[in-house]
Amino acid sequence: MKAVAIRTFGSPEGLEVVDVPVPILAPGQVRIGTEAIGVGGVDAVIRRGTLATYGFREGHLLGSEVAGRVTAVGEDVDASWIGQRVWAFTGLSGGYAEQAAASVDDVLPLPDGLTCAQAVALGGSGVVAHFALERARFATGETVLVRGAAGSIGITAVQLAARNGAGSVAVTTSSALRGARLEELGATHVLNRSGEGGPDAPAGFDVVIDIVGGPQLPLFLDRLNANGRYVAVGVVGGQPPADFGMRLMDGFRRSLTFATFSSDTVPGPDRQAVRATQFADAALGDLRTMVDEVLPLDQAAVAHRKMDAGEVFGRIVLVP
Numbered sequence: 001m002k003a004v005a006i007r008t009f010g011s012p013e014g015l016e017v018v019d020v021p022v023p024i025l026a027p028g029q030v031r032i033g034t035e036a037i038g039v040g041g042v043d044a045v046i047r048r049g050t051l052a053t054y055g056f057r058e059g060h061l062l063g064s065e066v067a068g069r070v071t072a073v074g075e076d077v078d079a080s081w082i083g084q085r086v087w088a089f090t091g092l093s094g095g096y097a098e099q100a101a102a103s104v105d106d107v108l109p110l111p112d113g114l115t116c117a118q119a120v121a122l123g124g125s126g127v128v129a130h131f132a133l134e135r136a137r138f139a140t141g142e143t144v145l146v147r148g149a150a151g152s153i154g155i156t157a158v159q160l161a162a163r164n165g166a167g168s169v170a171v172t173t174s175s176a177l178r179g180a181r182l183e184e185l186g187a188t189h190v191l192n193r194s195g196e197g198g199p200d201a202p203a204g205f206d207v208v209i210d211i212v213g214g215p216q217l218p219l220f221l222d223r224l225n226a227n228g229r230y231v232a233v234g235v236v237g238g239q240p241p242a243d244f245g246m247r248l249m250d251g252f253r254r255s256l257t258f259a260t261f262s263s264d265t266v267p268g269p270d271r272q273a274v275r276a277t278q279f280a281d282a283a284l285g286d287l288r289t290m291v292d293e294v295l296p297l298d299q300a301a302v303a304h305r306k307m308d309a310g311e312v313f314g315r316i317v318l319v320p
């Protein structure tokens with residue numbers, strides 16, 4: 001079958017289409033004939049080599065979430081899964097492929113009314129947004145900043161904060177058009193990537209959800225209100241400066257909290273329960289999913305170039 005691998009870390013040109021065997025199922029796994037493959041920010045981060053210290057190597061098959069129909073089940077998995085339309089987390093590898101394997105615990109049936117493309121625009125990122133706000137102890141009436149809001153995590157975080165009664169929801173984005181689209185989803189103030197603009201934006205925030213990280217992270221630590229909570233969920237802008245913790249210490253008397261959050265630390269059944277609720281909401285149109293563009297699998301490098309150029313709102317979806 002056709003799949004996409006990282007030949008060399010770095011630019012999208014380092015991606016290549018390869019022929020590999022159909023995945024052999026371990027006990028507890030299912031195989032999915034992919035109909036939609038999510039191109040996530042995490043794929044770009046892995047491709048660049050940012051996460052090489054976490055054990056990712058060249059030759060890695062990219063892709064962490066797919067949707068399609070179950071074509072086979074491994075030992076200990078009920079055969080009634082075969083033929084079901086599902087979303088699946090493939091564990092940070094093997095998703096950019098015609099067939100993908102996933103643990104049955106990471107597979108969720110799709111409700112009627114939710115397309116495979118919508119499912120991969122929401123499935124992995126929606127739970128990150130939900131639990132990051134929970135980890136930040138976000139409460140009604142508080143001011144929230146979503147940094148890097150134009151990706152799938154941010155798009156859901158903006159909607160959740162708005163519908164749960166945030167006092168204001170500021171966003172950072174590099175594009176006025178994406179800013180306007182985020183306002184349609186509930187953002188109240190649009191800032192540039194450095195946090196400037198939005199003349200009426202609050203000076204400080206009770207909660208910051210940060211998908212970007214990178215060299216400018218300390219600027220945003222400075223924007224926390226007293227008792228503010230900062231939750232770092234992504235590093236699309238790279239790792240923060242090594243001494244960023246000094247900014248927290250400088251704000252000692254404001255009782256600031258900095259936390260990292262990974263959905264890996266949420267028990268699987270809790271993730272699946274939130275995901276099922278979000279899928280149902282999305283099928284009803286109560287939660288919006290953003291599919292930027294649908295491209296053939298062998299154009300994965302084009303998708304990554306668009307992501308690197310900052311031209312994506314939500315998710316690009318690949319189809320085999």
Ligand SMILES: NC(=O)c1ccc[n+]([C@@H]2O[C@H](COP(=O)([O-])OP(=O)(O)OC[C@H]3O[C@@H](n4cnc5c(N)ncnc54)[C@H](OP(=O)(O)O)[C@@H]3O)[C@@H](O)[C@H]2O)c1
Nearest residue numbers: 041042148150151152153173174234235236237262263310
């Ligand atoms: N915590 C978890 O459990 C978890 C789970 C999955 C993924 N992740 C992480 O989440 C991140 C991906 O999230 P995503 O798919 O929502 O993001 P994304 O779509 O890749 O990026 C979000 C936005 O960040 C802005 N951005 C991109 N590069 C930037 C840069 N160099 N400096 C400043 N802003 C930049 C872009 O918006 P503008 O151009 O409009 O500014 C982009 O739309 C990855 O770091 C991944 O590792 C975390």
